[in-house]
Amino acid sequence: MRDVAIISFAQTQHRRAVRELNEVEMLMPVLVDVVAKAGITKDRIDFVCSGSADYLAGMAFSFVMTLDGVGPWPPISESHVDMDGAWALYEAWVKMQMGDVDVALVYSYGKSSPGNLRRVLTRQLDPYYLAPMWPDPVSLAALQARAALDAGVVTETEMAEVVAASRRAALSNPSAQLRGEVEASSLLSEEYFVAPLRRHDCPPISDGAAAVILAADDVARQLCERPAWIRGIDHRIEPHSLGVRDLTRSVSTEQAATHAGVDKDKIDLAELHAPFSHQEVILRRALGLGDEVAVNPSGGALAANPIMAAGLIRLGEAATRITCGAADRAVAHATSGPCLQQNLVCVLEGE
Amino acid sequence: MPELILPARLQGIEQVRSFRAPARLDYQFTAGLATTRFLRAVAEKRLVGQRCPKCQKVYVPPRGACPTDGVPTEEEVELAHSGTVTTFCVVNVQFYGQVMELPYVSALILLDGSDIPIMHLIQEVPYDQVHMGMRVEAVWVPDDELGPTLESIKYFRPNGEPDADWETYKDNV
Ligand SMILES: [Zn+2]
Numbered sequence: 001m002r003d004v005a006i007i008s009f010a011q012t013q014h015r016r017a018v019r020e021l022n023e024v025e026m027l028m029p030v031l032v033d034v035v036a037k038a039g040i041t042k043d044r045i046d047f048v049c050s051g052s053a054d055y056l057a058g059m060a061f062s063f064v065m066t067l068d069g070v071g072p073w074p075p076i077s078e079s080h081v082d083m084d085g086a087w088a089l090y091e092a093w094v095k096m097q098m099g100d101v102d103v104a105l106v107y108s109y110g111k112s113s114p115g116n117l118r119r120v121l122t123r124q125l126d127p128y129y130l131a132p133m134w135p136d137p138v139s140l141a142a143l144q145a146r147a148a149l150d151a152g153v154v155t156e157t158e159m160a161e162v163v164a165a166s167r168r169a170a171l172s173n174p175s176a177q178l179r180g181e182v183e184a185s186s187l188l189s190e191e192y193f194v195a196p197l198r199r200h201d202c203p204p205i206s207d208g209a210a211a212v213i214l215a216a217d218d219v220a221r222q223l224c225e226r227p228a229w230i231r232g233i234d235h236r237i238e239p240h241s242l243g244v245r246d247l248t249r250s251v252s253t254e255q256a257a258t259h260a261g262v263d264k265d266k267i268d269l270a271e272l273h274a275p276f277s278h279q280e281v282i283l284r285r286a287l288g289l290g291d292e293v294a295v296n297p298s299g300g301a302l303a304a305n306p307i308m309a310a311g312l313i314r315l316g317e318a319a320t321r322i323t324c325g326a327a328d329r330a331v332a333h334a335t336s337g338p339c340l341q342q343n344l345v346c347v348l349e350g351e
Numbered sequence: 352m353p354e355l356i357l358p359a360r361l362q363g364i365e366q367v368r369s370f371r372a373p374a375r376l377d378y379q380f381t382a383g384l385a386t387t388r389f390l391r392a393v394a395e396k397r398l399v400g401q402r403c404p405k406c407q408k409v410y411v412p413p414r415g416a417c418p419t420d421g422v423p424t425e426e427e428v429e430l431a432h433s434g435t436v437t438t439f440c441v442v443n444v445q446f447y448g449q450v451m452e453l454p455y456v457s458a459l460i461l462l463d464g465s466d467i468p469i470m471h472l473i474q475e476v477p478y479d480q481v482h483m484g485m486r487v488e489a490v491w492v493p494d495d496e497l498g499p500t501l502e503s504i505k506y507f508r509p510n511g512e513p514d515a516d517w518e519t520y521k522d523n524v
Binding site for chain 1: 360368370372374376377378379380381382384386387414415416417418419420421422423
């Protein structure tokens with residue numbers, strides 16, 4: 001295996017609606033920032049991989065337009081996944097294992113404001129039995145939360161504590177959309193939104209973008225004082241049909257964690273892509289994280305959830321804390337699909 | 352399609368071969384800073400592009416970035432209302448939503464002072480006389496009908512100038 005590290009990370013300040021900018025205008029400052037933080041010029045980049053979904057802005061091939069912000073001349077080696085940027089990072093990591101790429105740019109973005117996100121996301125469901133009924137992601141997450149509550153896997157108090165911790169952590173995250181000092185007890189007195197979920201149990205709708213630079217071996221060591229080395233990375237997916245899954249646990253996360261080697265050593269912090277509060281509890285359990293692990297020091301997806309970028313941001317946030325020396329070993333997680341259908345787990349370490 | 356073999360208890364039941372699940376999603380288009388400036392100018396009967404600070408190419412309609420260099424384009428450039436047909440097609444086929452009478456000509460027009468052609472209609476000339484290199488000018492809607500849309504230009508028509516030299520538009524074909 002070739003050693004590959006995250007050496008640079010940048011993101012937008014996520015907002016409910018970035019009305020004045022198109023996608024490439026929203027993304028370009030992030031690309032400039034991530035390249036500058038890596039201390040390189042764009043000609044050092046051997047491979048570019050992006051993640052996005054045209055359904056969000058309702059524009060066919062919008063991901064091709066964002067290549068305007070990359071500057072694909074002379075012709076570049078480039079790829080795209082219709083997935084969260086965490087999976088674009090995975091593709092870049094695989095490509096780097098083949099040995100001909102030393103530096104890769106990975107970016108992703110989601111501009112949900114042009115459409116109705118809760119309707120748009122129904123289009124990812126099975127087209128015969130589910131999509132025709134338009135069940136939105138909040139309702140599906142509520143089914144999962146109900147199953148988890150009934151199974152005793154999570155309590156409403158734990159869910160409120162997850163939200164309070166996220167709001168508090170986000171106070172020190174300038175990119176976050178929701179932050180504040182709130183008590184779990186006062187959150188519990190709020191009305192249900194889609195029972196058993198209250199509004200704060202759900203992620204905000206966000207427009208935003210993120211990017212990382214990956215570098216291999218000695219190139220990473222030259223460019224970065226303390227690279228965040230990818231020591232394990234794996235992703236697994238569960239069946240499309242919600243009815244055949246056990247929604248109270250995350251089997252795909254458990255498997256990905258085993259293959260990524262999460263339990264090989266002590267974990268200092270975890271960045272978990274849990275858009276709904278109860279999912280953080282399910283994920284902690286799936287990853288075997290104890291109380292000593294700092295979870296979501298960025299505030300996580302409850303603080304800002306730009307679809308298609310929120311997973312990559314977890315990898316970037318975890319890497320940043322290793323690069324600055326605040327942590328030695330971190331786990332970053334990304335999810336995709338309804339009710340944690342697909343999960344990616346990455347173990348990052350400093351040297 | 353191969354014949355399905357059903358268990359005995361399901362035999363005689365009419366099989367579902369297809370069903371319809373209509374889907375509709377509505378979006379609000381975000382033009383962005385650069386294209387907004389272009390559309391606002393069109394409403395004032397002006398055509399503006401943006402110049403790349405690196406390669407000096409002028410893009411219209413501008414999208415805020417040079418697709419070659421990946422840098423923001425900020426310098427605004429006022430463009431002529433005349434240009435050159437770089438390539439064209441004669442539309443002979445009916446399609447859904449069509450408003451034009453057949454046959455008609457859709458063309459790529461390189462506005463003078465720009466480096467990328469825009470698409471528009473060619474009228475006031477028989478369709479079989481439209482050709483590459485033809486010099487054309489914009490015909491605008493009446494001033495009180497101007498708006499932030501390319502429909503503010505009704506079409507382009509020949510402006511009577513001799514054909515443009517191939518060298519002036521060969522990079523845009
Ligand atoms: Zn340029």
